[in-house]
Amino acid sequence: SVAITSNLSGNFALGDALTRAEEIATPLLPPGSRILPLAEAATLGETNSAMVTIFGFALIIILLVLAAQFESFVSAVIIMATVPLGLACAIFALLLSGTSLNAYSQIGLVLLVGVMAKNGILI
Numbered sequence: 001s002v003a004i005t006s007n008l009s010g011n012f013a014l015g016d017a018l019t020r021a022e023e024i025a026t027p028l029l030p031p032g033s034r035i036l037p038l039a040e041a042a043t044l045g046e047t048n049s050a051m052v053t054i055f056g057f058a059l060i061i062i063l064l065v066l067a068a069q070f071e072s073f074v075s076a077v078i079i080m081a082t083v084p085l086g087l088a089c090a091i092f093a094l095l096l097s098g099t100s101l102n103a104y105s106q107i108g109l110v111l112l113v114g115v116m117a118k119n120g121i122l123i
Helices: 014-028 040-070 073-080 083-097 103-122
Strands: none
Touching: 014 040, 040 073, 040 103, 073 103, 083 103
């Protein structure tokens, strides 16, 4: 086993660094070997997969609550139709500002879905 540690420099994101390190190391590894990220790199993958699950559950729960409130799935779907545009604009704003899609911004996107549903109800 070989352990390699490093520090990130500048505005280089951890996900980008991990991807680049795997691209460099994979062709050099002997057959049967693997790369096992540790510490923050290991939690990065776990956090991203957990956030996808949380985001899916948030959408489903909001849709069900809206359907129960309006007693109609059609009304709930119409209100939820604003969510993709809002998320696209939020991700565009992250890209425009140079901010990474980290755990905090992912939590913000989940909160944005709730706020957009609330605004759809008020309209």
